[in-house]
Amino acid sequence: MHLIKLLEAIEEINVNRDSTMIDIHITGIAVDSRKVEKGNLFIAISGYETDGHKYIEDAVKRGAVAVIGEHQTINTTVPLFIVKNSREALGKISSMFYNYPSKKHKVIGITGTNGKTTTSYLLKHILEAAGKSCSLIGTVSYIINGEVYKPTNTTPDALQIQTLLSKSEDEFFIMEISSHALKQSRIEGIGLDYGIFTNLSHDHLDYHETMEQYFEDKSIMFNHLKEDGKAIINEICPWGKRLAKKLHIPIRTLGSQSFEVHNEDNKKDGYHGCILKDIQLQGKVNFTLCMNGENYKIFYPFPGLHNIYNAAIAFLTAVEMGIEPMVVIKALASFRGAPGRFEIIHHPSGAIFVVDYAHTKDAFEHCLNSAKQQGAKRITHIFGFRGARDSSKRVDMVKTSAKHCDAVLLTLDDLNGVSENEISEELVNLNLYHCRGKGKVQLDRTLAIQQAWETAEEGDWVFITGKGLEEYDREFTLPARSDKEVILLLKENDKTEEKII
Structure with missing residues (x-):
């Protein structure tokens, strides 16, 4: 599509330099300079971790023939167009490029x-x-x-x-x-x-x-x-x-x-x-x-x-x-559920294990209450918190879990750049002050699940929440990459032991 046509999608736009090439043919759109191909329009996005404007020169070297950005001070050899919001421009231009x-x-x-x-x-x-x-x-x-x-x-x-x-x-x-x-x-x-x-x-x-x-x-x-x-x-x-x-x-x-x-x-x-x-x-x-x-x-x-x-x-x-x-x-x-959302796995004893993405106080309330409504004799809850995320909700989450559960195992979730020591210290304090004596801290997520598996009895419900099917961001003791994989590994080991006996 011709650049002059694509620019019609944007209401407010300024040309930052004299451009006689505005009617050039655009072969595609890119926001990552590493993915630019010859003839592409590069749109520089001011991100939260990096700023796409820093990579305009790299995009041009790789074949970008025009650039859209937000900074008037950009210096480049190809036609440059300045917009108030590059993200909005990206959506509008992409929609037009692919014919709405x-x-x-x-x-x-x-x-x-x-x-x-x-x-x-x-x-x-x-x-x-x-x-x-x-x-x-x-x-x-x-x-x-x-x-x-x-x-x-x-x-x-x-x-x-x-x-x-x-x-x-x-x-x-x-x-x-x-x-x-x-x-x-x-x-x-x-x-x-x-x-x-x-x-x-x-x-x-x-x-x-x-x-x-x-x-x-x-x-x-x-x-x-x-x-x-x-x-x-x-x-x-x-x-x-x-x-x-x-x-x-x-x-x-x-x-x-x-x-x-x-x-x-x-x-x-x-x-x-x-x-x-x-x-x-x-x-x-x-x-x-x-x-x-x-x-x-x-x-x-x-x-x-x-x-x-x-x-x-x-x-x-x-x-x-x-x-x-x-x-x-x-x-x-006939619905069989969404992957990693209230996904039920049965323990050989008759206990029920549930893998769920729940990561808010309200989600905890609903999940844990559902076990009570189904006649659970004992409820165990395994969960943690993601580093560098909303910490203001954590106390309420722990209080809710302690209110509804017989046992709470606080463990690691994704660290997201926060040190394990910092998360560990917070978990210890949350357990000390808000778990009503029902809690333990087990930093190794796979061992926390194993502990619950080995002590589960008929009538128990065990919830492992916060990740759903998401893979772990580090290696733990057991050779598994997700909560569900840990449970299936433990279940398979139980079957193997039964055969030996």
Whole structure:
């Protein structure tokens, strides 16, 4: 595409030097100078760890024929264009370069503190059960045209998203959209058909600073709905209710009581979503959704109120897409879960081990309560904290775990540049002051899991949370790379011992 055409995507732009080459042909776009190819447009991004403006000269040497950046003082031999925000420019230009690929899909964006991954896999499962093809990008993996790719981020950068949207031939395209991605303009240039809000609770305040700012940053997603796009909001969460009142677009809500009309768009169609009622959490989980005057009883294979919320919001979204309710109900009953999200592994004794990504106080509450509702005799919780991340939530997380559990094992998560000694000291203090005498510190994560495995008895529930399927960032004693691998290794060793006996 010609550069002069691409520049039309940007509203405010200044040419920093006389350019007679503005009508040159652009072969591709790059934000990493190491990936520049001949004929590329290089867009310099001011990152949080490094500044792309430092690599403009390298990009030009590698073949970049034009540069977009934010600094007026840049000196380069190729045409240079100055914008206020390189991230926004990247999204808009990438979208135009790939011929606005979000237009060829039904695009579903999912945001919220918890439940994004499970809800995305639920919707993919429902859509495929209805005979639809579906791509997905999120924390666990990117799935495009049936091919699975290892993710770079929950929400990749704008260039990668537009590339994946262009590559996908699937009818539907589901995206987990993180608050970081929204604040960093990674979904700029994308139009959403459906925007789903799952919930909001204390998290990432090292980045967003306050809950109010976190809420505002999450709300950005709904500025990217297509002209006929709809918001799907869990209004049972108080922040969801605030969001529904804030937006002036068509809204569908999941509620626990009668509907509240929030804007003129909802008044026009007289339909506002569905009501969740008659929840059964003990034993075989089931609940009822009231929608358009009809009651739908749903049986769901995963315990816990949080899992019911995810299933209900997926039901509402799928029916809004035009999928028959009975098809959705059948699909929910056959769902086998999202990788690393409330993933259950059975211990030979009859104990239940759960690998989950839970890393907030609210997520802990839901997970641990689900075990109580299923009649757990004893609950053990293994978790840690990531270095250089939101430390303000840690005390509440430990207090919540100690409140609901019989045993708490504090261990290492990713260090993220923080020393092991510093994390160790904090874990010792958290255990001393907030674990109610129920806690221990075992820095080796694999040995913490092994300790729980070797002492597990029938009726026990053991939760290993915080990482899901993520790989460890260091080697531990047992030869495994993730929490699930540790459990499977221990389980396999048990089988081997049984054979010997």
